[in-house]
Amino acid sequence: MAVISYIEAVTQALKEEMERDEDVFVLGEDVGKRGGVFQATKGLYEEFGEKRVIDTPLAESAIVGVGIGAAMYGLRPVAEMQFSDFMLPAANQIISEAAKTRYRSNNDWSAPITIRAPYGGGVHGGLYHSQSMEAIFANVPGLKIVMPSTPYDVKGLLKSSIRSNDPVIFYEHKRAYRLIKGEVPDQEYTLPIGKADIKREGTDVTVITYGLAVHFALKAAEKLAADGISTHILDLRTVYPLDKEAVIDAARKTGKVLLVTEDTKEGSVISEVAATIAENCLFDLDAPVRRLAAPDAPSMPYAAPLEKQFLITPEKVEQAIRDLAEF
Amino acid sequence: MMKTGEEENKVENRHHALGFSDQDVLNMYRIMLTARRIDERLWLLNRAGKIPFVVSCQGQEAAQVGAAFALNREKDYVAPYYRDYGFVLAWGMTVREMMLNNFAKAEDPNSAGRQMPGHFGDRKLRMLTHSSPVTTQNPHAVGIALAAKIKGDDIVSFVTFGEGSSNQGDFHEACNFAGVHKLPVIFMCENNHYAISVGLKHQLACAHVSDRAAGYGMFGRTFDGNDPLAAYAAVKEAADRAHRGEGPSLLEANCYRLQPHTSDDNDMTYRTKEEVDAHKKYDGVLTFAQYLRDLEILTPDVEQQLEEQIRSEIDEATDYAEQAPFADPDSVLRYVYEEKD
Numbered sequence: 001m002a003v004i005s006y007i008e009a010v011t012q013a014l015k016e017e018m019e020r021d022e023d024v025f026v027l028g029e030d031v032g033k034r035g036g037v038f039q040a041t042k043g044l045y046e047e048f049g050e051k052r053v054i055d056t057p058l059a060e061s062a063i064v065g066v067g068i069g070a071a072m073y074g075l076r077p078v079a080e081m082q083f084s085d086f087m088l089p090a091a092n093q094i095i096s097e098a099a100k101t102r103y104r105s106n107n108d109w110s111a112p113i114t115i116r117a118p119y120g121g122g123v124h125g126g127l128y129h130s131q132s133m134e135a136i137f138a139n140v141p142g143l144k145i146v147m148p149s150t151p152y153d154v155k156g157l158l159k160s161s162i163r164s165n166d167p168v169i170f171y172e173h174k175r176a177y178r179l180i181k182g183e184v185p186d187q188e189y190t191l192p193i194g195k196a197d198i199k200r201e202g203t204d205v206t207v208i209t210y211g212l213a214v215h216f217a218l219k220a221a222e223k224l225a226a227d228g229i230s231t232h233i234l235d236l237r238t239v240y241p242l243d244k245e246a247v248i249d250a251a252r253k254t255g256k257v258l259l260v261t262e263d264t265k266e267g268s269v270i271s272e273v274a275a276t277i278a279e280n281c282l283f284d285l286d287a288p289v290r291r292l293a294a295p296d297a298p299s300m301p302y303a304a305p306l307e308k309q310f311l312i313t314p315e316k317v318e319q320a321i322r323d324l325a326e327f
Numbered sequence: 328m329m330k331t332g333e334e335e336n337k338v339e340n341r342h343h344a345l346g347f348s349d350q351d352v353l354n355m356y357r358i359m360l361t362a363r364r365i366d367e368r369l370w371l372l373n374r375a376g377k378i379p380f381v382v383s384c385q386g387q388e389a390a391q392v393g394a395a396f397a398l399n400r401e402k403d404y405v406a407p408y409y410r411d412y413g414f415v416l417a418w419g420m421t422v423r424e425m426m427l428n429n430f431a432k433a434e435d436p437n438s439a440g441r442q443m444p445g446h447f448g449d450r451k452l453r454m455l456t457h458s459s460p461v462t463t464q465n466p467h468a469v470g471i472a473l474a475a476k477i478k479g480d481d482i483v484s485f486v487t488f489g490e491g492s493s494n495q496g497d498f499h500e501a502c503n504f505a506g507v508h509k510l511p512v513i514f515m516c517e518n519n520h521y522a523i524s525v526g527l528k529h530q531l532a533c534a535h536v537s538d539r540a541a542g543y544g545m546f547g548r549t550f551d552g553n554d555p556l557a558a559y560a561a562v563k564e565a566a567d568r569a570h571r572g573e574g575p576s577l578l579e580a581n582c583y584r585l586q587p588h589t590s591d592d593n594d595m596t597y598r599t600k601e602e603v604d605a606h607k608k609y610d611g612v613l614t615f616a617q618y619l620r621d622l623e624i625l626t627p628d629v630e631q632q633l634e635e636q637i638r639s640e641i642d643e644a645t646d647y648a649e650q651a652p653f654a655d656p657d658s659v660l661r662y663v664y665e666e667k668d
Contacts, residue, residue: 102665
């Protein structure tokens with residue numbers, strides 16, 4: 001097993017899928033010669049040429065819309081949104097078109113497009129290079145939203161997203177790109193979309209989260225273990241549609257649930273997780289469900305102290321788990 | 328030299344030069360007339376309370392049918408918009424299917440009653456599924472062309488939309504993408520002079536939608552949307568250019584919307600009956616019929632026969648569609664995602 005970074009997992013998945021299936025192609029801003037502003041598509045232009053690694057005009061709606069058309073023709077487009085913050089010009093193509101293509105045609109047409117987008121803060125990105133955009137798309141039936149936390153999950157889930165016959169939004173945490181490293185098998189593998197994953201077994205408090213916050217929870221759990229607090233961690237991996245069964249099982253496991261997101265709190269993905277627990281686990285709970293999220297301010301500011309104030313941190317997660325354990 | 332009365336009335340045969348036989352143009356007219364008669368029937372059905380909604384094609388049939396004849400109906404991909412009754416009939420949709428669509432019945436090939444009428448799409452006809460937010464289909468048509476280019480397939484991707492839609496961002500993004508990549512796309516704007524109630528002068532600051540072609544480095548042309556032969560010639564030229572690798576074209580059919588926007592609209596709140604009546608003189612269904620009469624292709628006998636055949640076809644289709652079942656209410660949850668067995 002090789003140890004690779006989160007972003008290397010993205011690149012490897014793209015490269016291997018393009019080698020496996022000649023219908024897979026990449027389009028987006030700066031994905032060609034430049035290899036992407038984060039270098040996620042590094043080397044693909046050289047290996048597969050400009051026909052399959054397409055630098056597009058700076059126009060997100062066209063990147064997704066043209067991708068949908070190509071998908072309807074039978075190809076497997078992987079569209080890159082340079083930052084998730086810039087997806088909104090493409091929102092109509094994603095919500096009105098990709099998500100509804102199969103439904104509105106009564107299963108006649110489909111739009112198997114993968115839309116990759118770096119999200120998340122802590123990189124001095126200011127208001128418009130830091131946001132978590134999943135909640136905007138997480139009540140749109142027809143879409144799937146994947147938000148992996150580890151290189152292993154990135155690689156296996158990106159491959160499954162590309163092979164999916166439905167549209168998938170694949171969010172990559174940009175701070176995790178080089179911060180998070182992990183083991184990845186040398187042989188071919190894929191992971192199922194729609195399945196959460198237990199990242200740590202525990203008995204006192206359950207943390208349900210996704211993305212970079214999984215690592216915050218793991219770090220906090222390690223420290224808390226020294227104090228005799230046992231933390232159970234469920235990584236949603238797919239935030240829409242939710243793996244409700246896994247959520248319910250994880251909540252029942254300890255009866256004390258902390259939900260963590262880097263997104264702003266109200267109407268976030270974890271609000272839906274909370275509702276699922278409320279509907280199904282009332283008599284299993286030993287404490288109110290707690291949510292740890294960013295404040296309900298528009299987005300995280302640029303200046304370092306303000307950004308820090310906005311962000312969730314391993315310390316904040318640790319404190320929240322401790323509070324619940326002591327409830 | 329004095330001309331005899333006969334010579335003065337003689338109309339120039341314009342279709343032979345385009346390679347059409349008399350039977351071809353009669354077929355063309357038959358489809359135009361069928362679209363018109365279907366549309367008229369839909370209004371009656373709507374006013375009788377049988378169907379909830381009509382979106383009308385009247386005034387645009389000539390451009391639609393002429394365009395379809397210029398494409399390869401066995402190979403090309405099309406993304407028609409919600410007024411394209413004439414186009415989809417010419418492309419292979421049947422009268423019965425049109426009626427099933429308007430009655431929103433399970434057998435409707437477009438969406439099985441999921442969408443409002445006129446939202447066409449049929450994969451076996453290589454006709455993309457279409458939504459209501461306008462001009463979203465334009466980037467899709469570009470994607471079809473891009474995919475065909477990647478695969479090395481020699482096809483044309485054809486998309487239609489209204490002039491109101493030509494102000495949307497997706498119009499611009501799609502045109503620009505197609506222009507940059509020199510893709511075989513034909514953008515055909517059916518300029519019917521109205522975006523619901525808003526007339527041309529409040530929509531465009533340029534004289535023609537096709538003027539915008541220059542900004543995308545593509546071929547642009549405006550033609551008489553009441554003349555199916557002009558539509559044919561323009562689309563044929565654009566298709567030939569596309570096949571030669573000369574990239575996309577932006578065509579504009581100059582039409583006029585003879586009916587309100589939909590059955591829910593009252594156009595007399597923003598335009599006058601006199602204005603509409605003045606445009607009826609140029610109605611392509613009437614003027615093309617006259618052309619065919621003048622050339623003695625559409626004789627009184629042929630005309631009567633045609634009207635009778637179309638009427639009985641529409642009667643039959645209406646009865647069938649009215650009696651056909653709706654989709655099972657439980658099917659509302661089907662096909663959100665791929666269903667594996």
